[in-house]
């Protein structure tokens with residue numbers, strides 16, 4: 001491996017203009033595979049979800065998954081694409097051990113959806129339009145595990161294991177047109193595009209699109225051309241990047257690497273590259289000087305797909321509100337800034353907050369608990385807040401107890417702690433831990449009298465008209481009741497008892 005000195009990012013941008021192409025694969029969440037009735041359950045025993053069709057045994061006949069086609073059409077429509085009136089599947093022929101048929105059933109020159117766009121919002125609120133070349137249907141490959149080597153790659157491994165459970169799971173591949181004009185913001189655009197696409201896929205309910213689980217993966221194509229020139233440079237293609245942050249880092253690294261090669265008078269070879277999480281670098285994979293010859297031909301065992309216009313229009317009518325528009329609507333309804341909304345999104349808390357509001361909490365309280373206490377606890381445990389063992393309904397109940405004055409914030413945090421510790425529903429935790437706020441004048445009155453008796457100096461000041469000193473006594477009451485007193489009521493009682501004589 002040759003070590004190259006990267007060009008500083010700003011310097012690279014001073015000379016060159018990046019052009020990108022993003023290819024995103026989305027694994028659909030269908031119950032069965034794309035061309036057979038095998039289940040798609042995660043983490044099943046290896047090769048337990050296979051049949052003659054997805055193993056490519058001679059004579060097996062595939063049948064198209066209707067939900068797979070419907071999902072593809074809905075994705076295409078949400079991306080503002082045209083939907084083909086008639087299209088076919090094609091065989092993409094190549095040999096690889098994780099592909100038992102020796103061809104992948106895909107689409108070639110007849111994609112089901114083409115010519116669309118997705119508007120993405122950048123950090124500063126600006127909208128950038130990414131044009132979509134096509135979205136087509138295909139199937140996933142099996143999974144190889146290379147055992148014995150140091151890197152987990154096939155080189156150096158002593159043997160490989162193959163699991164065909166994933167072979168034949170429906171994939172939709174979404175390919176952008178070359179993205180030009182993003183300049184220095186190219187890496188940010190790449191990240192924002194994949195983030196927006198992920199939200200869209202989730203809103204459509206066609207996949208959970210969890211990148212860390214490989215349900216959505218992105219190939220980042222990138223080239224540089226000198227400012228003022230039209231012709232695209234040679235691209236590199238960084239494969240299977242599986243987080244938003246990595247998409248941004250991979251694009252940035254490639255800008256710096258390409259610039260280094262070009263500045264030194266070298267030429268970029270068209271190749272695939274691997275991305276490395278540890279240091280954000282990419283290394284060479286497979287050289288791809290010319291388009292590989294996959295000997296594509298129309299799949300003879302599958303009937304063409306001809307979505308009727310009526311059906312397409314009914315699917316269009318049933319599309320959900322676009323995530324970007326929904327976010328902007330909620331932001332306005334809640335009266336929060338772009339920045340606050342972005343924090344909510346980055347925390348992955350939007351859906352939980354909405355569910356908490358739907359369960360009866362007011363929006364400010366719902367946001368406060370998810371972005372405050374729960375975000376903090378999630379952070380401590382290194383998980384997303386949504387992964388904590390508390391439901392939006394439980395958070396809403398805690399918020400309700402605060403709103404009706406039964407709990408103050410401190411007690412509410414203890415109630416949440418109890419729910420997270422598996423002590424049951426919020427009401428049960430409050431009961432068992434004795435968290436009810438002390439506001440009845442009997443118990444509270446006693447605590448107030450004790451505080452006055454214990455602090456005669458402070459009491460005298462208040463009697464003398466120094467009302468501000470009441471804070472010290474409220475503090476004493478809170479301490480005596482272990483934070484369970486209604487602080488406002490305690491203050492009233494203190495001032496009543498220590499009113500200056502008229």
Ligand code: ADP
Nearest residue numbers: 019020021022176177178221222223232233235
């Ligand atoms: P392949 O399957 O060989 O990777 P595709 O056409 O499916 O080719 O995808 C290539 C992606 O890269 C597309 O998004 C395309 O817009 C983009 N692209 C093509 N040429 C260039 C280039 N010179 N620089 C950057 N991106 C490019």
Ligand code: MG
Nearest residue numbers: 023219221237
């Ligand atoms: Mg590609």
Ligand code: ZN
Nearest residue numbers: 036038051054
């Ligand atoms: Zn099967």
